[in-house]
Amino acid sequence: MSEYIRFSCERVAAGISFFGGLAELNAYRRKLLDLHLIGVDSNGIGFGNLSVRDGATKNFYITGSATGGIHELTLANCAKVVAYDFERNQVRYEGSAMPSSESLTHAAIYESDATAGAIVHCHCSRLWAAVLNEVPTTSKAAEYGTPEMAHDIMQLFTRTNAQTRKIVVMAGHEGGILTFGKDLEEAFAVLIRERQQALI
DSSP, X not given: OOTTOOSEEEEEESSOOXXXXXXXXXXXXXXXXXXXXXXXXXXXXXXXXXXXXXXXXXXXXXXXXXXXXXXXXXXXXXXXXXXXXXXXXXXXXXXXXXXXXXXXXXXXXXXXXXXXXEEEEEEOHHHHHHHTTTSOBOOTTOOTTSHHHHHHHHXXXXXXXXXXXXXXXXXXXXXXXXXXXXSHHHHHHHHHHHHHHTTO
């Protein structure tokens, strides 16, 4: 297991069947890579991930752990999260790739917003600093990829305008920003809008 994954994983199938949204996912990943909002940092550590809900279910396809440096993903670089348990800190998945370390964070958004169909998790220190505590923001004590982060995010949906603003800043994960929407087009558009408003 990756040292960055903080939940226990159970693979329930070795591969995932054809995922119709893979081409679109790659198209938006290319845009995010070009903007340096996902990728690999100076220490060689990948950052950023995307996910797409599987129809009307709570299952979702997510980019695999440590895939930030791969320009074009294949099915083998993605995982399908088919079950999760925040209390037990567990994820069950299908696929040859281990799901992103932020899988529970993505699950919390899908759990909280039935209209969310896609999520972008990117890193941008300047945007993060500009919108920290100005948009729905998690506790500084909640670390990335943990049940605490998932619970914090679900709380934001009950006590802030997270659902309409479609952005969450992760105070305990420097640079970490989540945007979401009915599809990747909207999730990406929210991110670009926030960058433009922050004059970045």
